[in-house]
Amino acid sequence: DAMFKVGFLSDVYQEKPLSEAVPKIRTRFPPEPNGYLHIGHSKAIAINFGFSRFHGGECILRFDDTNPAGEEERYYEAIRDIVNWLGFKPVRETCASDNFEKLRELAIELIKRDGAYVCHCTPAEVRAQRGERGEGKEKTLGGERFACSHRTRPIEESLAEFKAMREGKYKAGEAALRMKQDITDPNPQMWDLFAWRIPEGDKQHHRSTETCLPTYDFAHALCDSIEGITHSLCTTEFELSRVSYEWLCDKLEVYRPNQREYGRLNLTGTVLSKRKIIKLVNDGYVRDWDDPRLYTLIALRRRGIPPGAILNFVNDLGVTKSGSNVQTAKFEFSVRQFLETTVPRLMVVTEPLKIIIDDLPDDHEELLEMPFSKDPAFGTHMIPFTKTVYIERSDFREVDSPDYFRLAPGKTVGLLKVPYPITATTFEKDPTTGVITCVHAKYEKPEEGAAAKKPKSFIHWVAESPRHNSPVRAEIRAFNPLFKSDDPNSHPDGFLADINPDSEQIFPDAMVETGFHEIRASAPWPKQEAEEGDIEANKHSIRFQGMRVAYFAVDRETTADKLILNRIVTLKDTQGK
Ligand code: ATP
Ligand code: MG
Ligand code: MG
Numbered sequence: 001d002a003m004f005k006v007g008f009l010s011d012v013y014q015e016k017p018l019s020e021a022v023p024k025i026r027t028r029f030p031p032e033p034n035g036y037l038h039i040g041h042s043k044a045i046a047i048n049f050g051f052s053r054f055h056g057g058e059c060i061l062r063f064d065d066t067n068p069a070g071e072e073e074r075y076y077e078a079i080r081d082i083v084n085w086l087g088f089k090p091v092r093e094t095c096a097s098d099n100f101e102k103l104r105e106l107a108i109e110l111i112k113r114d115g116a117y118v119c120h121c122t123p124a125e126v127r128a129q130r131g132e133r134g135e136g137k138e139k140t141l142g143g144e145r146f147a148c149s150h151r152t153r154p155i156e157e158s159l160a161e162f163k164a165m166r167e168g169k170y171k172a173g174e175a176a177l178r179m180k181q182d183i184t185d186p187n188p189q190m191w192d193l194f195a196w197r198i199p200e201g202d203k204q205h206h207r208s209t210e211t212c213l214p215t216y217d218f219a220h221a222l223c224d225s226i227e228g229i230t231h232s233l234c235t236t237e238f239e240l241s242r243v244s245y246e247w248l249c250d251k252l253e254v255y256r257p258n259q260r261e262y263g264r265l266n267l268t269g270t271v272l273s274k275r276k277i278i279k280l281v282n283d284g285y286v287r288d289w290d291d292p293r294l295y296t297l298i299a300l301r302r303r304g305i306p307p308g309a310i311l312n313f314v315n316d317l318g319v320t321k322s323g324s325n326v327q328t329a330k331f332e333f334s335v336r337q338f339l340e341t342t343v344p345r346l347m348v349v350t351e352p353l354k355i356i357i358d359d360l361p362d363d364h365e366e367l368l369e370m371p372f373s374k375d376p377a378f379g380t381h382m383i384p385f386t387k388t389v390y391i392e393r394s395d396f397r398e399v400d401s402p403d404y405f406r407l408a409p410g411k412t413v414g415l416l417k418v419p420y421p422i423t424a425t426t427f428e429k430d431p432t433t434g435v436i437t438c439v440h441a442k443y444e445k446p447e448e449g450a451a452a453k454k455p456k457s458f459i460h461w462v463a464e465s466p467r468h469n470s471p472v473r474a475e476i477r478a479f480n481p482l483f484k485s486d487d488p489n490s491h492p493d494g495f496l497a498d499i500n501p502d503s504e505q506i507f508p509d510a511m512v513e514t515g516f517h518e519i520r521a522s523a524p525w526p527k528q529e530a531e532e533g534d535i536e537a538n539k540h541s542i543r544f545q546g547m548r549v550a551y552f553a554v555d556r557e558t559t560a561d562k563l564i565l566n567r568i569v570t571l572k573d574t575q576g577k
Contacts, residue, residue: 025057026230029090030220031079033063034070035274036289036296039310039331042086043265046314047233049088060227061090065097066219068205070274082297086307096219097207099226103214104166106222106252107177107196111158115251116195118161119150119178129183130191145183148192165198166212172200179218181247189244193217221245224257232259265317268486269328270295271495285499286482290556292566293482293503295328303479304543304553304568306526309338328481332569339543339551339568342526344372347383347416347460347513348546348565350476352390354438355407355461357422360387365465368417370515381515384465385418390511392549395459396439398427405456412444414458416547420445421455460547462511471511474563477555478505510565512546519544520554543568 027048031037037045052059061083065071083090110116121129131143158177165175177196185191195218198211205213214222221244224232232245242259249256271277272295280286280294289296292303300310313334317324366385372378391407400408407413412423422441430437444453462471480503485491488498519525524541542554550571555564 024230025052025055026060026091026228027052027057027233028060028062028094028224028227028229029083030062030064030223032067032070033065033072033075033079034067035075036078036298037082038272038297039267039295039300040265040272042297042310043262043314043317044233044235045083045086045088046311047262049083049090051231051233053088057230058091059088060229061093062223062227063093063095063097064216064220064223065095065205065207066213066216068199068203068213069201071206073206078298082301085301086297086311094223094227095207096214096223097205099219099223100208100210100214102226103219103222106254107162107214107218108159110179110195110248110252111155111162111177113251114155114180116177116179117148117151117153117158118165118175119148119192120175121148121150123173130188145191147183148178151178151180151192162196165196166210168211170198172198174198179244179248181244185243187240187243189217189240190247193244217241217244218248221248221259222252222254224259225249225254228255229257232257234259234261235264236261237264263322263324265314266325267295267328267331268325269481269483269488271483271488276495279496280482283496285496292477292555293479302556303566304551305335306338306342306541306543308342308526309335312338327486329573333573336551336569336571336573339545341375343543343545343551344378344515344519344525345545345547346372346515346519347462348474348476348549348552349390349392349460349462349471349511350478350507350546350549351393352462352471352509352511353393353396353436355389355391355422355441356438357387357389357441357443358425359443362387365467370417370513372515372519381518383417383513383515384463384468384470385415386463386465388464389415389461390464390471391415391459391461393436396424396427396436398436406459407439407441412453412455414455415461416458418461421453423453460549462513465514468514469517470514472514472516472563474510474512474565476507476510476552476565476567478507478550478567479503480505512563512565516544545571 029045029048031041049059061080063076080093107116129146129148131141131145133140133143161175162177164170165177175198176194178192179195181190181192183191194215196212196214199213238259239261245259246256277289277294277296281288286293290298290302292299313331316334317326364387367382368385369380370383371380395406397404397408400411407424409424409426412421414421421444423444425440425442427439428437429435446452464471481500482503483498484500485498488495491498520542525543543551545551548571551568552565553568555566558564
């Protein structure tokens, strides 16, 4: 939580001492329940929850449900779940819609104070009042501005019309309540913003029977006020809105929270927009909203990225006003760094090649003690070493060369943790496909008193030992960037034209060593997730490093018969796209 001591937030913290009425820091995270949260939201979550936590305060999870069109009940649950997964506990949950009654009273109060009026202008008329001329390509801004003709109507009339709006007299666009601000102010957020309107379409609000609803501008400030939010933290697009936010609270003489802004977090090389992700899902470019190639938080979770890695990443970016465009490679670097010290290590062979060590007896079975990590705190486990083992196909070459140090005919290589190295002797090929089916090798156990051969390199392997349930067979799904460029959004033929055709690579015959059984039994990894207390979340938490290969996590599609592993990230940054 170091980030919350520094930067602009500590200034706000000092600027307004807490009062008796507002004895502790209270923030809110205000998502609209109209989609799954993405990595950008994790910054908003970390800031709002982190800032209040750092100061011993509290954070409310508020569903900002003022726009029925795209909102759905399932998103409330998904948002709640993912906030929880990130390790944050809201002090309570609220909805903007909980306050509709109170907001209506405040709207009436605002009219009575001569701070709002009912307007019947068309959208074109409103644009003209705001100095917009022409439409489409012809459109210009900055023209002369003028007041709406309804703004001078009597207060009584606006009160009656507002009542009529709520009683269903008008259709969408025929009447709206507007704030009586200052059209001459250079700030567009002061140009008589809409406060209540009748939404387009006939989709009923899922939690209210109202057909006339408050706008974001009206509801957001006043919900903050009603809930006693001390610090209303939002992204910099709302900087100009601070003036209207304060105007509204002051006009009504209600408690006014501090609005402060921070920069948005954007990832390059991917798309975060809901509309675009829907397209990717519907057109089958990805498996679903939680496809590991996406950057929704459910996708990152499914891919196996631990919440701690996401929070570290956000923390490292720091809380500043400037927005950040961060490359996905930088995010992966952060993830790799986090996993390096927090997950156990195993041997995983992605594309197995069978090795028969001819001079070992058929029933040779030696148990070797393997540490789970460089960190002794992770403990050790026993793995069998047998006559038949599997190595990575890419660790063998038919033709040796002097600059090659892994296995080839006549070449000696070490098998990680096995007492003595092996030397390849011959190999067999499938006569029709030409694929190597098996390599024969010799175990380099020295004669009594002789020195053991020292191999130039060590490779990973998995034993064939039915008695020890080895190998554990798995399908590995390796993910590459979903787009070819860093900026899919600006592709001249649209973002779909920038799709990388090789963004998912399947290894159907992968093998994992027996330590996997132990890891599965004692998940979650990293262990600190368990302390967050959410056992449900542990189903997302079987992660490990496949030595020399990559970090892996068990995918949610895994069944009793089939283990599916997602490649979280490679061990090194090899994408170099
Ligand atoms: P999107 O259009 O990407 O869904 P949004 O602003 O409509 O974004 P909300 O559901 O309103 O999404 O977001 C909830 C909170 O998260 C808001 O306070 C918003 O400012 C913040 N937020 C959204 N996207 C980002 C981002 N990329 N970086 C930081 N904060 C963000
Ligand atoms: Mg949104
Ligand atoms: Mg929003």
